[in-house]
Amino acid sequence: MxxxxxxxxxxxxxxxxxxxxxxxxxxxxxxxxxxxxxxxxxxxxxxxxxxxxxxxxxxxxxxxxxxxxxxxxxxxxxxxxxxxxxxxxxxxxxxxxxxxxxxxxxxxxxxxxxxxxxxxxxxxxxxxxxxxxxxxxxxxxxxxxxxxxxxxxxxxxxxxxxxxxxxxxxxxxxxxxxxxxxxxxxxxxxxxxxxxxxxxxxxxxxxxxxxxxxxxxxxxxxxxxxxxxxxxxxxxxxxxxxxxxIEVESKKGCEILDWLDQQPDASVVFLCFGSFGSFDEDQVKEIACALERSKRRFLLSLRRPPAKDKSEVPSDFADPTEVLPEGFIDRTAGVGRVIGWAPQVAILAHRAIGGFVSHCGWNSILESIWFGVPVATWPQYAEQQFNAFELVAELGLAAEIKMDYRRDLMKGSDSIVMADEIEGGIRRLMEGEEAEERRKKVKEASEKSRKxxxxxxxxxxxxxxxxxxxxxx
Known part of the structure; x- marks a missing residue:
């Protein structure tokens, strides 16, 4: 026809x-x-x-x-x-x-x-x-x-x-x-x-x-x-x-996916904050401190904020050690990786990913559900993300890190989420009976999304x- x-x-x-x-x-x-x-x-x-x-x-x-x-x-x-x-x-x-x-x-x-x-x-x-x-x-x-x-x-x-x-x-x-x-x-x-x-x-x-x-x-x-x-x-x-x-192309030779291949199932927490997601140095240090103290395997997507009052998108750091705590990369070499732009779909689809710390962008929420990955919510720069947070929280699909954090795309944020809050959210996401129950609910939602x-x-x-x-x- x-x-x-x-x-x-x-x-x-x-x-x-x-x-x-x-x-x-x-x-x-x-x-x-x-x-x-x-x-x-x-x-x-x-x-x-x-x-x-x-x-x-x-x-x-x-x-x-x-x-x-x-x-x-x-x-x-x-x-x-x-x-x-x-x-x-x-x-x-x-x-x-x-x-x-x-x-x-x-x-x-x-x-x-x-x-x-x-x-x-x-x-x-x-x-x-x-x-x-x-x-x-x-x-x-x-x-x-x-x-x-x-x-x-x-x-x-x-x-x-x-x-x-x-x-x-x-x-x-x-x-x-x-x-x-x-x-x-x-x-x-x-x-x-x-x-x-x-x-x-x-x-x-x-x-x-x-x-x-x-x-x-x-x-x-x-x-x-x-x-x-x-x-x-x-x-x-x-x-x-x-x-x-959700087409996951073959990524042979991709260092990050090769590293994930070596990790146990559902053991890695993935932190990624969308195409406009970035943090100032003080906030990066709090995230790093939380990860180190949690002792969890991690994959952190870290991007440089645009210049103040500039209509630009974040970019990768030439050297992320300039904003991370001194010695952090060496101390966590056995359990974590810090990267720039992340192939999010390929990572969420990987069996080693056990949790996703997200800015609650709607595509990210749908991807996490599709692949059956529980979320720790940190909504940031758009109100629809707060609605996404409320939805997944009401359905029992997410743990909370911070609810009332706001980041202006051009001016950044005046507030800092402290390491204790971030660490607590990661532990709630990855450990204990509530985490297991949440994982079951996400798997059920995943099946419904595909059907x-x-x-x-x-x-x-x-x-x-x-x-x-x-x-x-």
Whole structure:
């Protein structure tokens, strides 16, 4: 059967958003040979990882998925990070308009819709111009989607001044979780600042204008949140996850994986904090002290923070000993390794990994569940990570290291998590009866995540409903 229906994907140019969206494109064209997908790629000038990822995608996908790199735009950075991101997406509207015009000029395949990232909702304006439906791809969990819609409803429908909750003792009776949540900890910072709030709540407002929302989760992981969204007035929601690139290529000759091959099963704690994760020297020393005192085998991914007030991504240290305690590498040579960038999927898939200290990025949470690895939570620089923490804690899948730690991507953090707290979290993660019980629960969740994508599974069926909606127009 020839391709008759075209979808255009607009991912946000962060690797976690991009990868999950490409994985969904793969599933769609594999499921139905009437479908083809064009992915329009925006690129930050300071992030080189998009180039290498694009080469990898192009080499690994079917011809019914093609990638179009849009011209690079660099709006002024003399604004808050959130305003910069909004302006960055806005600056590409004309490019997207031209790309859609080129696709529309062909009689087949017929353009059936725009699938846009949760941070690219202004692109709905372009879909309206072309009289095609828009769908939102939400790369975080269902609970965070619920939080965005809930806060938008509190302001727009109940006329609540959300800034009044800043620093208050108020609790939010957030329907996606069993217990009320302290507003001061779980309210996104964007909601509490006048210059950011319109952008944050504007995204949530536009979610309601879409024809449907595809969420990178599975119903068995967040059943309460799936049910709550009905009461929040969301459009049709499709839980289609976990959308992960879990292909573990052969890594023969990779020193880290060779070292893991020599370790006992489930004996190594892996510390990794995402593509934007980094720490200042004082915090690195506390982490190192905790690891040394815990006497656990470890693999620590350590990256250099960008210069203050610079829109850059972290980089590897030329020599990590410049920030580690003196003699640390020598003293721990028999039990641990310190590395820079980490092949996270390959590491989590390894039998030697027994625990994962994570910043609670949604992809990292889904990967840990997929591979059955318990997590010690240290959420850091985005509010959806706090929702991920609350979810895995409620399900009994995680131990806590620090809940109220915040790190600004451009300014760093004013607080330090001390070695005692980190060591305690590592011990709770790796030792004792609670750790064993947690490991069993993660294994059960892992089985559910895999079944969800199998024929007849909840996400398989949900994706099928989305395909039917697209192709029946």
């Amino acid at each position: 020839s391709t008759t229906s075209e979808l255009v994907f607009i991912p946000f140019p962060a690797i976690g958003h991009l990868v999950s969206m490409v994985e969904m494109a793969k599933l769609l064209v594999d499921r139905d040979d009437r479908l083809s997908v064009t992915v329009l790629i925006m690129k930050f000038h300071f992030d080189s990882k998009i180039d290498s990822s694009l080469k990898s995608f192009t080499a690994s996908v079917t011809t019914r998925i093609r990638f179009v790199l849009l011209p690079q735009r660099n709006p002024s950075r003399e604004t808050s990070p959130m305003a910069f991101l909004y302006q960055f997406v806005e600056s590409h509207k004309a490019d997207v308009r031209q790309a859609l015009a080129d696709l529309s000029s062909c009689s087949l395949p017929r353009l059936k819709g725009l699938v846009i990232d949760m941070l690219c909702t202004s692109m709905m304006d372009v879909a309206i111009e072309f009289s095609i439906p828009s769908y939102v791809f939400f790369p975080s969990g269902m609970a965070y989607l619920g939080l965005m819609l809930y806060l938008q409803s509190l302001q727009d429908e109940q006329r609540m001044d959300l800034t009044s909750l800043n620093g208050s003792d108020a609790e939010l009776d957030f329907p996606c979780f069993a217990n009320p949540l302290p507003a001061a900890k779980f309210l996104p910072s964007e909601v509490l600042m006048k210059e950011k709030r319109p952008i944050y709540l504007g995204h949530a407002r536009r979610f309601r204008e879409s024809k449907g929302i595809l969420v990178n989760t599975f119903a068995e992981l967040e059943p309460r949140a799936v049910e709550a969204l009905v009461g929040l007035g969301a459009p049709t929601v499709y839980p289609v996850g976990p959308m992960l690139n 969800a994508l199998m024929e007849g599974g909840s996400s398989y069926l949900s994706l099928g409903r989305f395909i039917e909606d697209v192709t029946s127009q």
